[in-house]
Every structure is written in structure tokens, then in C-alpha cells.
Amino acid sequence: MAEILDGKACAKEILSDIKAQVEKMTRKPSLAVILVGDDEASKIYVKNKEKTALELGFKSKTYRLEKNTTAQELKDLILNLNLDVDTDAILLQLPLPKHLKAQEFIELIDPKKDVDGFHPINCGKLLTDTNPYAISCTPKGVIKLLEKNNIEISGKHCVVIGRSNMVGKPLSILLLNKNATVTMAHSKTKNLSQTAKTADILISATGVSNLIKKDFVKEGAVVVDVGISRDSEGKIKGDVDFLEVSKVASHITPVPGGVGPMTIAMLMENTLELCLKNAKF
Numbered sequence: 046m047a048e049i050l051d052g053k054a055c056a057k058e059i060l061s062d063i064k065a066q067v068e069k070m071t072r073k074p075s076l077a078v079i080l081v082g083d084d085e086a087s088k089i090y091v092k093n094k095e096k097t098a099l100e101l102g103f104k105s106k107t108y109r110l111e112k113n114t115t116a117q118e119l120k121d122l123i124l125n126l127n128l129d130v131d132t133d134a135i136l137l138q139l140p141l142p143k144h145l146k147a148q149e150f151i152e153l154i155d156p157k158k159d160v161d162g163f164h165p166i167n168c169g170k171l172l173t174d175t176n177p178y179a180i181s182c183t184p185k186g187v188i189k190l191l192e193k194n195n196i197e198i199s200g201k202h203c204v205v206i207g208r209s210n211m212v213g214k215p216l217s218i219l220l221l222n223k224n225a226t227v228t229m230a231h232s233k234t235k236n237l238s239q240t241a242k243t244a245d246i247l248i249s250a251t252g253v254s255n256l257i258k259k260d261f262v263k264e265g266a267v268v269v270d271v272g273i274s275r276d277s278e279g280k281i282k283g284d285v286d287f288l289e290v291s292k293v294a295s296h297i298t299p300v301p302g303g304v305g306p307m308t309i310a311m312l313m314e315n316t317l318e319l320c321l322k323n324a325k326f
């Protein structure tokens with residue numbers, strides 16, 4: 046049976062280190078979260094982020110904007126936060142209501158306060174391996190979880206399923222920067238199971254529940270499940286058929302309790318790092 050990659054425990058350790066560091070700081074890291082509209086999942090995510098930030102001793106402020114907020118109002122808020130010396134990190138919770146185009150607002154955030162690492166400057170710095178101000182939290186969390194469990198990345202064949210700007214693409218670049226050989230797969234990939242089966246490290250980030258079956262996985266491969274979806278009873282599911290795949294994988298992440306907690310921990314780590322870097326500017 047596969048060994049569990051326990052994201053919850055790993056995140057707990059990281060958060061406890063951050064808390065200890067923050068206790069020694071006179072100026073506490075500050076995170077501004079912008080939530081537009083009333084998407085139920087986003088409301089829960091934002092609440093959790095706010096709660097964790099406050100537990101760590103950060104200053105955290107959430108700006109809750111109405112669903113019908115205009116582009117100008119959102120733009121003004123972001124530009125004000127860019128100028129605010131008391132704000133180290135800005136998080137724009139996605140998705141935005143349909144009339145607001147996310148990329149337009151991501152590009153307004155000061156790259157030095159871009160805690161999600163989504164700004165094109167930070168994406169470019171990631172691509173060129175030249176110290177982004179922040180790295181996208183979920184991909185960074187996946188790498189940290191592998192490293193904390195002593196899973197070698199260099200020289201390994203990694204197959205990443207999913208090619209979004211938020212998860213699949215940055216994760217593939219991070220793995221490449223760590224000397225993996227990377228294959229990116231997606232919804233148009235032919236023979237997905239055959240491609241997946243060549244992976245030493247298989248990472249799935251699609252949101253398609255039970256996509257990854259036992260016959261997608263090479264004996265002894267490491268399997269990381271980023272996906273989150275809900276079944277008919279509202280229960281959280283990953284992309285991976287956990288029970289079956291556990292029989293062939295060497296290591297596997299559970300859902301929940303795998304990548305999810307690591308994402309929140311990396312958000313907090315990014316906030317702290319931006320605060321420390323901003324102090325130097």
C-alpha cells in the first residue's frame with residue numbers, strides 16, 4: 046500500500062514555523078483579500094484564509110464587494126492597496142463575476158504585492174527562473190510536499206494533467222526548473238492513460254473525479270491529487286481513485302488533507318516573504 050503524503054501535517058509544521066517567526070516581528074505581515082460577489086465556495090476559502098492569517102498574528106483585511114461592483118471600483122481598490130504602505134500582499138479571490146475579466150485586474154496588482162504569483166511579471170520570472178516575488182500557492186505547495194517527504198524531483202519524469210495558468214502551467218515550470226523531465230497533458234491529450242503511465246511522478250489537476258484509475262499509474266509512482274470536486278452528496282472528491290491507485294503507487298496524497306492545506310500554508314508563507322522583501326524596498 047502507498048505511503049500517504051500528509052499535507053495537513055506538513056502544512057501544520059510550516060504554519061507553526063511562520064507563527065514563531067511572526068511573533069518576533071514588530072511590524073506584522075499584512076494580507077488584503079478582495080472578494081467580489083457571493084460565490085459560496087469562494088466565501089468559504091476566504092474565511093479560511095482570513096482565519097489562518099489571524100491565527101498566525103498577521104494583519105488580515107477582507108474587502109467584500111457586491112456582485113455588481115464596477116470595473117472602475119475594483120480597479121480603484123487595487124490601485125489604493127498597491128499604494129498602501131501597510132499592505133504587503135494582495136489576494137484577488139477568483140472567480141470574479143462574469144462582467145469582470147480576471148486577467149485585467151491581476152495585471153493591476155503590484156507584482157511586489159502579488160501574493161498568488163499570477164501577475165505576468167511573476168509568471169515571467171518563474172519561467173526564466175529569476176526569483177519571482179511570489180510563486181503560485183498550489184504549485185509551490187505541491188513541490189514543498191514532495192521535498193518535505195524526500196521525494197527526488199531531479200531527473201524524474203513528471204506528468205502534469207491540467208494546463209491552467211493557476212495550477213498546471215506554473216507547476217510544470219517549477220518541476221522543469223528542478224530538473225525534472227516534464228510532460229503536460231490536458232483534455233485534448235490522446236491516450237491519456239498511456240501518457241500517465243510513463244510518469245515517475247503523476248500530478249493530476251483537472252477537477253474530474255475518479256479520472257485517474259489504477260491502470261493510469263506505473264507501479265511505484267508518486268501520485269499527487271490536486272483536483273477538488275463534489276459528489277452528489279456534497280462530499281469532496283479528488284481526481285484520483287484513491288483506494289485502487291493506493292495499491293500501485295509508492296506515495297499518494299489524500300483528498301482532503303493533501304494539497305489543499307499546503308495551498309493555504311503557501312499563501313501564508315508568500316505573505317510573510319512579501320512582507321520581508323517589501324521591508325527592503
Ligand code: NAD
Nearest residue numbers: 183207208209212231232250251252271272273304305308
Ligand atoms: P481549470 O478548470 O482551469 O483547468 C482544468 C484543466 O484540466 C484544464 O487544463 C483541462 O484541459 C484539464 N482537463 C479537464 N478535463 C480533463 C480530462 N478529462 N482529461 C485530461 N485533462 C482534463 O482548473 P484549475 O484551476 O487548474 O484547477 C484544477 C483542479 O484543481 C480543480 O478541481 C480545482 O478545484 C483544483 N484546485 C485545487 C487546489 C487545492 O488547493 N487543492 C487549488 C487550486 C485548484
